[in-house]
Amino acid sequence: MTSKATLSTAADAGETSAATPISHPPSVRKTVRNQFFAFRGTLSKRAQILTSVTASLLVLAAWEISTRLGWINSLFLPPPSVTVETLWTMITQKNLLMNAGISTLRVWVAFALSVVMAVPIGIAMSSFRGVGAALEPIIDFIRYLPVPALVPLSIIWFGVGETTKIFLLWLGTFFQLVLLVADDMRRVPQEYVEIAYTVGARPFQMLKDVAFRAMLPSLFDNLRITLGWCWTYLIIAEIVAADNGLGFVIWAARRYMNTSEVMAGVVTIGLIGLLTDQLLRLMHKRLFRYL
Known part of the structure; x- marks a missing residue:
């Protein structure tokens, strides 16, 4: 009788607990309701x-x-309303869009050149110890050199044409990117490599079909970051005997203390960067849905 009563009580308790929702502490309920300040909330x-x-x-x-x-003082920092008005005037009367297009082309050419060189070199540095030991000290040394200090040398080497501007943009991007690529390859789990060899993959197949595919998501993020770095060197590149581009527009306005035009040029660079970054984020989500 006692066991039956116990079972009956347990069954009643089970039904009650199933029918009654679990009561969370107030702090938990608050976190559930307010994900805005929750740690890693959604x-x-x-x-x-x-x-x-x-x-x-x-x-x-x-x-x-x-x-x-x-x-x-609005002389040093014009308000947004004045900046927007100046921006519109520069678009309609001073060929701002053309200068923005020229600067964008320069950045993308230099960035593409950096990617084409940095990706294979970075992979080789992390995959083969001899290559890494030979190149890493040189790259570490050059990447700490200030790009503005190399402007006179770049003019001596390449003159004052487009080559110098592309070189300065490349210089500020390549040596940072190559080390990021090498780190991405090093983070590929060793288990992936061992499994590939176990099933009979050859070294090139393992590198192309396993390691490279595993590093692609983080590589894509690093490309997005270094593209932003490339834009930060635009002013330096376009003050070298330039007569077009956003850097030239900003530098020319600076001479006459026309801060509204300086801010309009800076805002244009920021808007281009914001749009590009959001498009790359969207591409990342589409390409790597499994993450």
């Missing part, structure tokens, strides 16, 4: 977009109010 796409737009508008509003109230 936000819907709509919430992320709304948050990004709101934060950007708040920054622009603070900037506008600070300059209008005189807290910041």
